[in-house]
Amino acid sequence: MPDTTTRERMISTAMTLFRREGYPATSWRRLVEEAGTPWGSAYHHFPGGKEQLGVAAIELGTELVAKTVRRAFERTETVEDAVRWWYRKAGQALAADGYRGGCPLATVSLEMANVSPTLTEACRTAFATWHRLLAGLIAGRGYDAERAEDLAFAAVELLEGALLLCRVRRSTAPLDRAATHFARLAREES
């Protein structure tokens, strides 16, 4: 079962709060209250302070999304179906959470880009990980390397834009449209 240790519960709760309201709005006090973890041991598990917790939460979010992507390509045959499956999964998660969630990185990325080089570097690494993973999986479906790179970019760009609009409109429609747009990009020859 997941999140058995105090440290793990803190990280996964931090990821949830970061994606819902962002980094500055997530205080240690709210975190330990939400996670039900001991307030006194925060700096025991994260001597680097809130920033270290932030990096850990970003890494967890990166891995969770990567897992979804891998699963999407396992259960589908074409690239457009894989992305559609991925986006649908993201939409379901978003709706099930009452449109409070979204990308685990987007909010922190935007907030901390000019403030914390450490967190920004973690976000940069995360996006690079996704991009590399996607490009590899797309290339594995028969696309040449350059085109796979390009489609991997499109998949991330469209997802991030769509998640933002879904959040604001409280609807998964933008994600559905984004999946269709991606399918068109993937199908077109030349």
Next chain:
Amino acid sequence: MPDTTTRERMISTAMTLFRREGYPATSWRRLVEEAGTPWGSAYHHFPGGKEQLGVAAIELGTELVAKTVRRAFERTETVEDAVRWWYRKAGQALAADGYRGGCPLATVSLEMANVSPTLTEACRTAFATWHRLLAGLIAGRGYDAERAEDLAFAAVELLEGALLLCRVRRSTAPLDRAATHFARLAREES
């Protein structure tokens, strides 16, 4: 000349700080320091407090982007050229600001979606304004209404996703790719 009054300077500075670091990170004290406006008259001009300032900043950002979009369609002939011009303009502004800026709405949208219904509503209205404007301009270039709607969505989704990646990677490359992706979507028949 712009921003002649205290109120206008406060709003435009707020927009800048919101897009750079977000809503919670932008305090009144930082704002008046940055804007060089009197601290004592903040609640004179904005009796509704920080939230009222936030709404005003969102509305200003909405109008600035709308102006750029209108200009883009004035100086180009095809839809894909208009979007490319728009994205290039956005990339130039981003780079000129040292990759600190970005979409004036994105960060606030993500941060406040679960916190402030007022600000969320302002963001929703803003995105709807852009979408309506774009759909109208695209339809004016000969696309049928439904397709124009769809392309307007794609233009906003791709821009938001690209701006996020540009910010993190400190590069305008994602915007260039996004423009190319949009061009492919706009060109393809059917």
Next chain:
DNA sequence: GAGATACCAGGACGGTCGTCCTAGTGATCA
């Protein structure tokens, strides 16, 4: 001139923030 109105100065207020600390608990191992 007098009164009203718009705006500015600058700090008080209570609250929350991240950080850090001392004291204590419970388990492990000699």
Next chain:
DNA sequence: TGATCACTAGGACGACCGTCCTGGTATCTC
């Protein structure tokens, strides 16, 4: 049994937050 270690309890600390206030100045209206 006693020493060591990982972990927890809970608050102190100074800084900053949004808000609101009193007192003042400039400008306009009659």
